[in-house]
Amino acid sequence: MDDVKKLVTDINNKNLAPIYLLMGEEAYYIDKISDYIEANVLAEEEKGFNQMVLYGRDVTIEDIVGNAKRFPMMADKQVVIVKEAQDLWRTIEKLVDYAKNPQPSTVLVLCYKYKTVDKRKALYKAINKAGVVFESKKFYDNQVPDWIRRTLSTKGYKITPKASLMLVEFLGTDLSKINNELEKLQIVLPQGTEISPSHVEENIGISKDYNNFELRKAIGSRDDIKAFKIVNYFGDNPKDNPMVVTVSLLFSFFSQLLQLHGMTDKSPRNITSALRVNPYFVSEYLDAARNFPMRKVSGIIATIREFDLKSKGVNANAVPQKDLLKELVVRILN
Incomplete structure (x- = not known):
């Protein structure tokens, strides 16, 4: 990600902001950036007196401000990292006064995971003006x-x-x-x-032969024997192969096939771009489109929706999920 590279470059060049708000659904980059700041802003001999890691569940906003307003000892900067800052969501806006006038010699890092600070409120605006806001969005x-x-x-x-x-x-x-x-x-x-x-x-420990992508391939090529082998495997290993995931993938696959049928340009490059699939799998989609005409695909999508509800207990009369999945595949292939 370009934003991550820029942040790392700025840190390496000692172009430090007084306050960083690292927020968003994807925790990976929040942890990576926080760890990088923790490891690289201060020299090892400076960290003992000038680097502090706090946890949102254990501190108040007043504690954070009190630590952030301290002056560094025998160093140019001090680093205060607040991990799990989302635990302070009820009171986080009280940090706005500090964010409007942050201590220049402090690098305050707020790790606000799995959610975002309200962008309409004063705290977000103050940090965005005085420091750096990084939003780590969930990947598709x-x-x-x-x-x-x-x-x-x-x-x-x-x-x-x-x-x-x-x-x-x-x-x-x-x-x-x-x-x-x-x-x-x-x-x-x-x-x-x-x-x-x-x-x-x-x-x-992930099976290369018995997984949802192999099931999709088997169905798309109308390989009944392989499809039912995989379904039986799923039924015998339901914890590793929940039906809700299988149904979701099949729904996505046939929705993409419906889109493919409506395309005038069916070149591999255009299919890759329009359907957002890896070029490696384009031939599978073209094969499936030949095996499942548009009208058939529309009916299959309706069937998948029906079985999605049944897998969640709607009109299923306590039918085991293994049997539901078998019936769904039979309906798709017939």
């Missing part, structure tokens, strides 16, 4: 594989598209969780390795 599913690729590239690794999508399917869009698993792979695999589905299966 289709953005995460590229983030994985770029993250690994900086460490000297590559990854196949399928392997990265396996990680996203299993771990979601939580970048911290994904990064933890990537670090495990980097420990066991030599630099320069292209991480494959087999590497992911062997070291993280």
